[in-house]
Amino acid sequence: MSKEEKMVGEKRRDFLLKWLKDSNEPITGSQMASRASVSRQVIVGDMALLKAKDEPIISTSQGYVYFSQSQSDxxxxxxxxxxxxxxxxxxxxxxxxxxxxxxxxxxxxxxxxxxxxxxxxxxxxxxxxxxxxxxxxxxxxxxxxxxxxxxxxxxxxxxxxxxxxxxxxxxxxxxxxxxx
Structure with a gap:
């Protein structure tokens, strides 16, 4: 995807969720915003929507993390x-x-x-x-x-x-x- 191509709605949230699941490190909202060509505030909203769907996304001082149960077992x-x-x-x-x-x-x-x-x-x-x-x-x-x-x-x-x-x-x- 080109940097100029703006991701929209559910497609963007699916992309962000996959990125979080695949990452071993926290991802900042700014990194997400840049990659999806949207504002940081849009990312904050996306994370809230994903959390509302019971996705185990945690906001940390280093960025967002997908916390699966297997990590804490x-x-x-x-x-x-x-x-x-x-x-x-x-x-x-x-x-x-x-x-x-x-x-x-x-x-x-x-x-x-x-x-x-x-x-x-x-x-x-x-x-x-x-x-x-x-x-x-x-x-x-x-x-x-x-x-x-x-x-x-x-x-x-x-x-x-x-x-x-x-x-x-x-x-x-x-x-x-x-x-x-």
Whole structure:
């Protein structure tokens, strides 16, 4: 397809869905918009329509990801309670991914609005670096800043041992909430 040829409606969504399913990396809305010769806003609408059809598309800080159940079937999941200053976010995430852990999300319990969950989907240092850069460029606050550094992460790995080792590394750094 030539770059000038604009894809329309269902044909475009079918193309985007296949691209997401075939990709091993997140795809940004800008990349999709460029390939389909439409605006970024059209892509946002397309992703909403596909999600409404129960397609497991996840919006992450790195782009859109198609998350099939088979990817998570062999993973063991755990939720951990963390505390640190914003400047320590990169260190925390790198400790997790360096231990073979996938960081699914961040969760806070806001005193007024209740629970907020944001998808992260971070599994390596490159993704950590991209997330930290995106936070810096956007000048947005981290969710944990709304709760004075206290937050949860849903993490997963291929074994309990990997999760245990990652937690031990976080504890050594003082990043885990004490169970006093």
């Amino acid at each position: 062999h993973m063991i999941e755990r939720t951990i309670a963390c505390f640190h200053l914003p400047k320590d976010t990169e260190r925390e995430l790198n400790l997790l991914v360096d231990h073979g852990v996938y960081v699914k999300n961040v969760i806070i319990d806001h005193p007024i609005y209740g629970e907020f969950t944001a998808s992260l989907h971070i599994s390596n240092r490159k993704e950590v670096e991209r997330f930290i850069k995106d936070v810096g460029h956007s000048k947005a606050s981290l969710l944990s800043e709304l709760t004075d550094g206290i937050h949860l992460h849903t993490i997963s790995a291929q074994s309990e041992d990997l999760l245990d080792e990652a937690e031990a590394a976080l504890k050594e750094e003082g990043f885990l909430v004490n169970e006093a």
